[in-house]
Amino acid sequence: MRNLKTLLAALLIAPALALASEGVHLDRAPDVSGDKAALQNGAKLFVNYCLSCHGASALRYNRLLDLGLTEQQVIDNLMFTTDRIGDQMTVALRPADAKKWFGVVPPDLSIIARARASADGSGADWLYTYLRSFYRDETRPTGWNNVIFPNVGMPHILFELQGEQVLKTEKSQHDGKEVEEHKLALTPNTGSLSAEEYDKQVADLVGFLVWMSDPEAGFRKQLGVGVLLFLAVLFVFAYALKKEFWKDVH
Numbered sequence: 001m002r003n004l005k006t007l008l009a010a011l012l013i014a015p016a017l018a019l020a021s022e023g024v025h026l027d028r029a030p031d032v033s034g035d036k037a038a039l040q041n042g043a044k045l046f047v048n049y050c051l052s053c054h055g056a057s058a059l060r061y062n063r064l065l066d067l068g069l070t071e072q073q074v075i076d077n078l079m080f081t082t083d084r085i086g087d088q089m090t091v092a093l094r095p096a097d098a099k100k101w102f103g104v105v106p107p108d109l110s111i112i113a114r115a116r117a118s119a120d121g122s123g124a125d126w127l128y129t130y131l132r133s134f135y136r137d138e139t140r141p142t143g144w145n146n147v148i149f150p151n152v153g154m155p156h157i158l159f160e161l162q163g164e165q166v167l168k169t170e171k172s173q174h175d176g177k178e179v180e181e182h183k184l185a186l187t188p189n190t191g192s193l194s195a196e197e198y199d200k201q202v203a204d205l206v207g208f209l210v211w212m213s214d215p216e217a218g219f220r221k222q223l224g225v226g227v228l229l230f231l232a233v234l235f236v237f238a239y240a241l242k243k244e245f246w247k248d249v250h
């Protein structure tokens, strides 16, 4: 009986431990969901840097009006592959070419922020960490690798902004044991932005990816608050009415 219990416990705990040891450290993505200017900037970064390879076909350009942009602003600044504002944000790249060049077809990013949510953090945290974790790796066909997406097929698209990072391995002693720690370090080939500015741009871009994966989220929250306020007001009247009805009974 005891053996059985130990066995069961081991079976239950082992996968949990395996998962825990694989867990990666994700940086917290700043929440820009209420900041229209940040989301507009994120949309600009997305169409300029990502839409050439990744589509966002669940989204139509006119949805961008919800971010406080005018139709003319969307047409002038954000539309490169189509001239119809009701069109979906699809990608010009042909899947067969993508497969030839990158070995994989870049996935549609419409709901990537929801797809990447895990026990380690939200999808936003994953994306925020991913876009800041590319490093130089000459053994890869693209010349780039990524700490949280090993051997990724995507090159570091934003390297002109961030600059180049290398992965340094540091050895240190912990309780008499030698442990290796991997750390990203910027090389002197720095990009056009400072580290803080780069993080801010990535935060805006991730904010946009999060918004895109659920454009109704803001409306839903407002509706929730509205409903609660309505119920609160209704309660006052219902209570007054109840008092009125029962006043002669007591």
Ligand code: HEC
Residues within 6 Å of the ligand: 045, 046, 049, 050, 051, 052, 053, 054, 102, 104, 105, 106, 107, 109, 112, 116, 127, 130, 151, 152, 153, 154, 155, 157, 158, 205
């Ligand atoms: C030159 C083409 C190209 C561009 C431009 C590009 N990507 Fe990618 N991206 C890829 C490829 C190819 C993959 C698939 C990588 C793999 O599976 O190994 C990928 C994968 C990803 C993934 C991981 C998807 C997953 O599997 O969960 C994310 C997130 C992503 N890209 C975001 C972006 C963002 C944000 C931008 C704009 C800043 C961007 N990409 C620009 C080619 C590109």
